[in-house]
Amino acid sequence: MGEFEGRVAILFGAARGIGAAAARGFHREGASVVVCDVLDAEGSALAAELGERARYVRCDVADAAAIEAAYRAADAAFGGVDIVLNNVGITRYGTVDVLSLEDWDYSLRVNLTAHFVSAHHAIPRLRARGGGVIVNTSSILGHASQKTTASYAAAKAGIQGLTRTIAIDHATEGIRCVSISPGTIDTPLVRHVASGFGETETVLGAWAAAHPVNRLGTAEEVAETILFLASPRAGFITGSDILIDGGIRSELYA
Numbered sequence: 403m404g405e406f407e408g409r410v411a412i413l414f415g416a417a418r419g420i421g422a423a424a425a426r427g428f429h430r431e432g433a434s435v436v437v438c439d440v441l442d443a444e445g446s447a448l449a450a451e452l453g454e455r456a457r458y459v460r461c462d463v464a465d466a467a468a469i470e471a472a473y474r475a476a477d478a479a480f481g482g483v484d485i486v487l488n489n490v491g492i493t494r495y496g497t498v499d500v501l502s503l504e505d506w507d508y509s510l511r512v513n514l515t516a517h518f519v520s521a522h523h524a525i526p527r528l529r530a531r532g533g534g535v536i537v538n539t540s541s542i543l544g545h546a547s548q549k550t551t552a553s554y555a556a557a558k559a560g561i562q563g564l565t566r567t568i569a570i571d572h573a574t575e576g577i578r579c580v581s582i583s584p585g586t587i588d589t590p591l592v593r594h595v596a597s598g599f600g601e602t603e604t605v606l607g608a609w610a611a612a613h614p615v616n617r618l619g620t621a622e623e624v625a626e627t628i629l630f631l632a633s634p635r636a637g638f639i640t641g642s643d644i645l646i647d648g649g650i651r652s653e654l655y656a
């Protein structure tokens with residue numbers, strides 16, 4: 403019997419990458435999963451691969467009404483929600499003198515406000531189930547920054563503040579809220595970003611070498627941490643941010 407038997411997990415940004423690995427993990431451990439994304443082909447294929455206990459729901463998290471509709475879809479399919487993964491993240495590069503207000507607003511909306519909107523709809527549902535867990539995906543860039551990432555870094559740092567506050571506001575209701583901060587993880591997003599800096603494998607090699615462990619992380623390694631945090635084994639962990647970064651935050655100079 404899986405650790406999440408009888409539980410329902412809703413995952414935003416789960417058609418591919420870290421979110422898809424987490425959806426597979428929760429499903430493997432017995433949960434019903436609602437995969438929310440804008441990549442309809444990938445999301446539908448993942449739900450079909452998982453079969454029973456899996457649904458794909460199209461949900462653009464820039465649209466608050468779509469987030470609420472995704473929760474309603476989870477209610478209709480599986481009768482409620484126990485676990486939430488707010489995992490959508492997008493990049494908008496540019497120094498602040500170049501970055502447009504539109505790009506800043508959109509980045510904050512997708513990378514941070516969507517986490518608030520999701521939590522807003524999650525809390526009453528988790529409360530109705532006697533408790534639950536919200537996992538928010540922050541980033542190593544919520545701890546230290548890289549050039550031209552102002553809107554992303556601000557949003558990812560904001561996620562950690564949001565997480566801490568949700569955690570203390572709802573701790574006595576059996577609701578935990580945690581964030582995770584991955585280092586560089588080999589996902590479609592990272593491959594796409596790398597291709598913009600040069601030959602993809604060369605760039606990925608340089609990024610791997612920047613991590614003390616001398617490699618990139620895998621989506622499965624991040625997913626295993628998410629599963630642990632969502633499980634009763636992590637029952638005393640709330641408000642925390644967990645680094646999954648191959649040691650990169652620990653080193654000042656390579």
Ligand SMILES: NC(=O)c1ccc[n+]([C@@H]2O[C@H](COP(=O)([O-])OP(=O)(O)OC[C@H]3O[C@@H](n4cnc5c(N)ncnc54)[C@H](O)[C@@H]3O)[C@@H](O)[C@H]2O)c1
Nearest residue numbers: 415417418419420462463489490491541584586587589591
């Ligand atoms: N890969 C890394 O190195 C890394 C490092 C630190 C943090 N993160 C964070 O991890 C999370 C997952 O990243 P990933 O690398 O798996 O990326 P990814 O692009 O492979 O996956 C992100 C998913 O979010 C979906 N998405 C994008 N915009 C959306 C929108 N408006 N509405 C709904 N879904 C949308 C994408 O379609 C995709 O399926 C992100 O929050 C990212 O910022 C990733």
